[in-house]
Structure formats: C-alpha cells, structure tokens
Amino acid sequence: TAWRILQLGGSELDAVEKGCGQCEIDQCDGSVGYGGSPDESGETTLDAMIMDGNTMEVGAVADLRHVKNAIGVARKVIEHTKHTLLVGESASLFAVRMGFPYEDLTTQKSLSMYSKWLNQSCQPNYWKNVVPDSSKSCGPYKRLEKVTCEERTISQRSVHNHDTIGMVVIGESGTVASGTSTNGGVHKIPGRVGDSPIAGAGSYADSTAGGAAATGDGDVMMRFLPSYQAVEYMRMGTDPTVACQKVISRIQKYAPKFFGAVICANTTGSYGAACNKIPGFTQFHFMVYSPLLSQPAEQVVDCI
Numbered sequence: 001t002a003w004r005i006l007q008l009g010g011s012e013l014d015a016v017e018k019g020c021g022q023c024e025i026d027q028c029d030g031s032v033g034y035g036g037s038p039d040e041s042g043e044t045t046l047d048a049m050i051m052d053g054n055t056m057e058v059g060a061v062a063d064l065r066h067v068k069n070a071i072g073v074a075r076k077v078i079e080h081t082k083h084t085l086l087v088g089e090s091a092s093l094f095a096v097r098m099g100f101p102y103e104d105l106t107t108q109k110s111l112s113m114y115s116k117w118l119n120q121s122c123q124p125n126y127w128k129n130v131v132p133d134s135s136k137s138c139g140p141y142k143r144l145e146k147v148t149c150e151e152r153t154i155s156q157r158s159v160h161n162h163d164t165i166g167m168v169v170i171g172e173s174g175t176v177a178s179g180t181s182t183n184g185g186v187h188k189i190p191g192r193v194g195d196s197p198i199a200g201a202g203s204y205a206d207s208t209a210g211g212a213a214a215t216g217d218g219d220v221m222m223r224f225l226p227s228y229q230a231v232e233y234m235r236m237g238t239d240p241t242v243a244c245q246k247v248i249s250r251i252q253k254y255a256p257k258f259f260g261a262v263i264c265a266n267t268t269g270s271y272g273a274a275c276n277k278i279p280g281f282t283q284f285h286f287m288v289y290s291p292l293l294s295q296p297a298e299q300v301v302d303c304i
Contacts, residue, residue, distance in 0.1 A: 002169060003289045003296070012169040012177035013052055013075070020048070020071040020181045023165040031163035034068045035107030037183040039190045040125070040139075042114040044105040044183050046070035047197040049085075052078065053176030053205030060085040060197040066102050067095040071181045074197070085197060117187055126189050126219075164196050166203055166213025166263060174267040178205035178213055178227075185218070194218030200228030209235035210267055212244070216260025216276075224251050230264045240264035241272025245304055248274045252304075261286075261303075277303035 002019025010018070024033035024046075031037055038044055048070035049060035059077030062085060064070050073095040077086055086094055096102050117123070118138065127134035130141035164182040171177075180202040184194050195218035196202035203213035204227035212230035214221055226247040233243035244264045251258060261275035261284040275284035282303050289296045 002167060006169070006171070012171045012175050013050065015169045016050055016167050016177045016179040017071055017075050019167050019169075020050075020165050020179050021069055024069055024071065024181055028165055029163045030109075031183060032165045032181050033070075033183060034103070034105040035110045036113075037186045037188070038106070038110045038114040038117075039184075039188045039192070040122075041190050042106070042111065043190070044110050045190075046105070046181065046183050047194055047202075048074045048179070048181040049197040049199060049202055050074045050078065050179040051177065051199060051203060051205040051211075053178070053207035053211060056206070058084045058199045060199065061087070061091045061095075062193040062197040063088045063191060064091045064095070065089060066092050066105060067100045068103055068105065069100055071179055073098065073100060074179070084199070087193070088191075113186065122187070125187055126185070126192070164202065164213075164215040164218075166196075166215055168203070168205065168211035168213055168263060168265045168271075170211070170265055170267060170269055174207060176205040176207045176209075176211040176265075176267065178203035178211040180213055192219075195222035198222050200225040202227065204228045204231045206231050206235070207267065210240065210265050212247075212262055212264045214260065214262045217255075217258050220255045220258045221251060221260050226251065226260075226262050230262055234264060234266045239272065240266050240270050241274065241301075244272050244274035248276050248304060252276060273299070273301045275301065275303040 001022040002015040005015040005018045027033045046064040047062045051058045057078045059074040061073050076098045122138035129144045166180045168178045180196040182196045201222040205211040209231050212227040214226050230243045230247045244262045263273045265271040287296045
C-alpha cells in the first residue's frame, strides 16, 4: 500500500500514513488496530506516531480510544496543531473534531481474550510489589508498605503478545519519513503508553541521515531511545545493519532477556535490522520494497 502511494505521486508521509493505516484496517498480527490487546479493563486502546524527516515534525497519539485510524489522527496532529503528542479521551475528542468516526474498538476476539485472562487469575500481568500477590490473583491492588521483592522477569509473558507496525520510507530525493501503530501490550495497566508513539523510541526520521523503527517490549526499549540512537549511528557513517546491532547491544547490557528488534535505513537506500536473541525468538522478519524489486520481499536476520 505504501509503495503504491509513492508510485501514484504521494509523499513519503502519505506512504507511511496509508501503509500503517492498512495494517490498522487488517488488524495485522492482532497487535495493530482495533479488536486486539485488551487492557486490564478489557478495552483496546491505540498508540501511533508519524514523523517528517525534512521538518522534524512529529504527530502522535497515545491511549487513543474509540477511533480506529490512529496514525491518521497522528498525521492530523502535525497538520492542525502546534503540538506533538495527544493522549487518552482528549485525543479521541480531537479525532472526532477532525472528522474521524467514534467507534467501538472491542470485538468478540478481544472480549474472549479478556474473559480467558480473568479466568486464569489475571495471569500474566504488569504489576509488582503489591497486595494481593499479583502472580496469583486479580486486583484491585495496593502498594506494599515495604518493598522487598525484586522485579520478576518478563520471560513468562509470550513474546508474541505484542507487536507494532513500524515503517521507514526513503523517497527518491532522499526524503525520510517514519511511523508506527500498535494496540500495545496485552492486559496492560490502563493508561500505559509504550514506545511506539514516542519520537526517537518507536521510530525516528531525519532526511540528513536516515530512519529507524522499533518493535518489542516498549517499556524496556523506550528507555534507550533506540530509533534515535540508530539514526545517529547512521549519521556518523555506520552501516544500517551495524547501527541496529549497536542499539540492540546497548539495551542487552541492562535487560539481557528483553524482546525486541529495530529496522534501519539510510538516505542512500541501504537497510538492515537487528534483534535480541531469546527463547522462542531467534530470527526477525521484515519486509522491503524498492525500485529493484517487483514486489515486497521478506528479509530475515538472525538475532544477536
């Protein structure tokens, strides 16, 4: 879809918006768009961002409710406001003012995921250091007066319980745009915002260097601004694959068991990706389309 927009004369920003928007419609992988990843109260909320590498403008929405086209709303943040990020119910009201329909994002599938989770004592979840014991029961939780236990590892959660559509578009003249869209981690605590709508974390674009986008455990990854860091490595002349690997290695020092991957592309059209190797996730697949290809090609990298 993104490639077709470019061929029809659309801008790089148009391509990112329509490409990610197609995934929202298709509910890619169940982790993009409506009807997936219900939070602790059973609601699906969306995070998205889009970035213009020429002007460095960013539009983003987080914890967006009742509006399906999250990246479309993010684009309107660039076009019609002087802001960068809008959140929650207020972002939904903005979306409606911009002409987006107010719809239910819940489906039978997301409802059944939520019911199943409740029936298995709300496991797994994202709480720690609370009473009652969050590893055995549902809340409501209160904080422990004395914090003595350590944070549990995330390995008990499936590596397939969250994902993102991340896209980097390099135009003919070297113009760069990037974007992301996701419905976040399954059974997240309401109000949680991941890395996807945060500039430099979920994605980053700079037409003087390149673009990058990330997927995985956003709560860990956003602390390292991996997309920004990867673009800075490419600015210094680092090969895109190596830039991605360096970013992953940096996070590994602090969170060796994190689930995540980064894609990188520079202004000459070179690209690469890297991922962190954990059980059940040893390779990362991503798609590439270029003038040298007659159709999108799947690429695979071994995790490090």
